[in-house]
Amino acid sequence: MDANFYEQVYEVVRLIPKGRVTSYGAIAKALGAAKSSRMVGHAMVYAGSATPKIPAHRVVNSSGLLTGRFHFSPPTLMQEFLEEEGITVVNDKIKNFKQLFWDPLQEL
DNA sequence: ACGTTGACGGTTG
DNA sequence: CCAACCGCCAACG
Incomplete structure (x- = not known):
């Protein structure tokens, strides 16, 4: 498999530390495709098969x-996993998201 | 080949 | 704070 956009997405997602989260846009931006944040989402669909x-x-x-x-x-x-990692989720939304946010641009 | 959809993000009202 | 709209582009029928 070529060094596709999706492969890079998976690579970044795997690098996310346990108990931390990130956003599609942050990943897209880290890969130089900030305007194609939707592609990151589509890559996640493939994640189930990857x-x-x-x-x-x-x-x-x-x-x-x-x-x-x-x-x-x-x-x-999804919520179960997050809470299992110590992340609090309320109404399908991550609590203290700003604190738990892991920026690939800052780490990479 | 074409139109629609969508795990998004940002702006505007 | 919530709703509507737009841009962006791959995947699907």
């Missing part, structure tokens, strides 16, 4: 909202 497994539950939108929870089985699994 190997090794991608911790997609650590990726949320810019508001810290679990917009893609319905892609999990069951849809509540």
Whole structure:
């Protein structure tokens, strides 16, 4: 597989530390495609089929909202994983998102 | 080949 | 704070 945009997305997502989260836009921007944040989301769809497994539950939108929870089985699994890592989720939204936010641009 | 959809983000009202 | 709109571009039917 070529060094595709998706591969880079997966690479960054795997680098997300446990108990931390990031946003699609941040990843897109880190890959130099800030305007193609949607592509990051599409890459996450592939994440379910990709190997090794991608911790997609650590990726949320810019508001810290679990917009893609319905892609999990069951849809509540995403929140379950986050809370299991010590992240508090209220109303499908990450609490203290600003503090838990992991910026790939700052780390890479 | 074409139109629609969408795990987004930012701006405007 | 909430709703509507736009841009951006790959994937799907």
